[in-house]
Amino acid sequence: MSTTIDGTTAHAWITEFTRTFTHAQQRLTDLDRLAGDGDFGTNIASALRRVDNILPATADATYRTVFTAASLGFLGTGGTSGPLFGMWFRHVARSGNDSATLSELTDGVASGLATVQYLGGAKVGDNTMIDALAPAADALKDAAASHLSIAEALEKAALAGRSGALSTGDLIAKRGRASYVGELARGVLDPGAVTIALFFEAGATVTGSSQLWPELGTEVTTQ
Amino acid sequence: MSTTIDGTTAHAWITEFTRTFTHAQQRLTDLDRLAGDGDFGTNIASALRRVDNILPATADATYRTVFTAASLGFLGTGGTSGPLFGMWFRHVARSGNDSATLSELTDGVASGLATVQYLGGAKVGDNTMIDALAPAADALKDAAASHLSIAEALEKAALAGRSGALSTGDLIAKRGRASYVGELARGVLDPGAVTIALFFEAGATVTGSSQLWPELGTEVTTQ
Amino acid sequence: MSTHRQFINQPDHVISEALEGLAATYPHLLALDASASLISRVHPAHEKVGLVSGGGSGHEPLHAGLVGTGMLDVAVAGAVFASPTAQQVHAGTTLADGGAGVLQIVKNYTGDVLNFQIAAELAADDGTMVESVLVDDDLASDSENDGPGRRGTAAVITVEKICGALAEQGADLPTIAAVGRNVVARSRTLALTLDGCTHPGEISPAFTLNANEVEFGVGIHGERGTGRIPFAAADALTEQLVTPLVESLGLKTGQPVIAIVNGLGGTYPLELSIIARRMHEVLRGRGITVARSLVGSYVTSLDMHGVSITLTAADDNLIAGWDAPVRTPTLTW
């Protein structure tokens, strides 16, 4: 079991994330349609195409070049999520070089989170990607403090991200949307938060986790 | 019987012309509506208002100042007839000074006619004011050659102008308008030509003619 | 539901109020004689040939927006689409005379021609030297018959610019008039529109079109064009304007042109840029160089949603006149 994330792993991580996102794209667009303007899937898919175009070949890949490509791809995308993901990836990328240790990754994720919160002004509970990203970042920190392996740490981050994403289904109801969609709102997860969970799940998968990650947000009830 | 047209006579002439035109205005507008765009009455009436505003008081009037006022009033008016009448009056005005002899008036009318033909490019038979103005100018020339009085000369000019104006009713039919209005076109006189006749009739009246001048163009059949 | 309301007070006051607004906006450039609807340079030029133009209103920024150093001395405004009177044009011609004579630049319309010609005579009687350039660039109104001839449209900008430059440089009246006539001879314009224009105070346009039609060969007085062509993409419509111009002017490979892509009032900047792009492509494809160009709404027809393209076969002298400094509300360089 490797103690760092090298270029090959990072490359595999982004590739797996792209695969699972593509699988979920329509579902996430539907979620954005229910609570936003319905362009989420298109925005992220176009970012991922852009990432794919500039992703280094596996042989040349380093941790930093892979996540820098991710950052640039997202920063070249419209919508709110594009630039925020882009800045988050930028901090992730800059936390390592050829490869990153768990503690470097943890620092990158945390400082990316701080930037996204600074730029977007959202806190946990505001029903955004922050609701998944903040618990995932905390889980990584705990894992690093407990000297867990990278694979274990990413699995914990993924689980924390999932439950954070799931919490947004309730949040909507809590914050008054129930007044016009009532129980239908249950399960309308924030697509940005789900995407964060997908990202960490992909990381866990490529570092050897045997968890199965059931689809999030399938119970969505279209209005 | 005076041998010249002095300021008082000129003033009376313009005043009488304004009176008879005003009486005929609606009729002439109707004629323009049948063969043109229906603004003839409005155009000339606004010119005459402008003339009235700048007409010298009877006491100060000279032949030249009266017809210069007429010229300026018409030159300050839109449409085709305004500027053409304005230039015609200009030549009339410049043919005399304090007063004008018949031969001076005759020269002024002729050179005004030449200018109107130069500017407008119309010949006799083209169904314009020229159809009345050319015979009136010829009549004045004959009268001057025969040493008639101004009153007699103006009466002959008016009669020539009338029959020229009347000829335009047939001309329209001749020139093919009959193809779609048929016999209805008979009697649709050119309003500019009628106005020329009115002008010389007014001159005859104020110099002592006892002719009655029946209305021209009343037989108009609206389409 | 009305889509043709306008920002006006009374239809009769439109021109006088607009001239007041214009003069108030450019106090450093323009002076207004409200009684004769004349706009002139606030600092009249002397010892140079004066340039006067004008015509019906509704074509703004033409002509008042082109008064200033290097272009017109005086612009005379008629009512909407109606010639100014001979008296107004006479006053404007007199005002434009700085001692070296006056060039009248006249778009070919019966009323304008008549009133400018009369004004020229009146001014000549006063002792002013006057010459006239008749602008008749509209290819759509070209005809074998002896009618009124081709209408005068957007090439008037090119004529005013180049004659204005010569006047500023001290050229004499016959020279400037000859150059002006040369510019006219080398210029043609074609226009089309997607909608008729609406007169101030009216609530519906002068004509309407079906969704699959374009009115081709329109002038600048809201009148119908010479025919209807199928609606198509901007590129195809642009080609239908450019190609006949190139052919009519007999433009050959290597010929430089001055081009004006002119919105008719209701066409917005993105559209004009897209049309300009295609004009460049079409001309480039024929080896014709766009030496200079304007893209904007310069000679309008109230709020008409249409476009005209004007090409002038240029040479070094004309380009030098075009490039000479100009300082007016609408053109400044």
Next chain:
Amino acid sequence: MSTHRQFINQPDHVISEALEGLAATYPHLLALDASASLISRVHPAHEKVGLVSGGGSGHEPLHAGLVGTGMLDVAVAGAVFASPTAQQVHAGTTLADGGAGVLQIVKNYTGDVLNFQIAAELAADDGTMVESVLVDDDLASDSENDGPGRRGTAAVITVEKICGALAEQGADLPTIAAVGRNVVARSRTLALTLDGCTHPGEISPAFTLNANEVEFGVGIHGERGTGRIPFAAADALTEQLVTPLVESLGLKTGQPVIAIVNGLGGTYPLELSIIARRMHEVLRGRGITVARSLVGSYVTSLDMHGVSITLTAADDNLIAGWDAPVRTPTLTW
């Protein structure tokens, strides 16, 4: 019968084609980087603070038409009404850097703010000094709540003009940014429209009004305003724009202002002049002097048939900045 067809090819190509057309029209002023939708000066300035602005398209001639000496160094174009991406703005910010840092001029819209802020961070990471002026002049979107704040509209012209002048004169970045913020603080805009605008490729406008209604308090993205007021004569409507501006800015007798009477795309010159005339009257009646003004379509909302008025409480320094030479496609003096 459709009245909302447009001169375009494909909706997706509108911006790239229009930028190409613009660059082809002003080859002596503008350079185009088509891949990032950037328009920059063809002769980049050095040793001065660079000015970059941009935002969604559909507001032409803003911003690309204001690139040139004395105004912007770079304009970044997004899709119609959509912010350019952070990467585009980053590229634009880098391009604008002539060694003395870059001022970003940003209209207050969430997407623009986000992407310009990110671009500023990216550029700062590269070693570029960046400051930002947020333009939020739209009085209609003023609110006590902590929402996104007032929208940024036509005062961006005033900010770009005055900051551009300072940059050209060699002022340093903090000074220019402070003046820019001061201009914003002294500026307010209000807009109304007679019709909604129509997106390229659509055949009907974003909203429609009854003949007796005017949409009041609109922004520049085709959105509805804050309310509807009765249709009235131009004079009365103008007053309803001017009076709240005067009051909100607390303008007193003797205060000079810089004013922009701005057409929103489908408003034609006669209308704008009539509105300008009344603005002068209303301000004169309150003892306020229009020191300088622009009247034209500068910050549009596609083909919207509306108007905005912007007032900036001026002083001698701001007027000097306004008067400083400028040479761009849209403004030149």
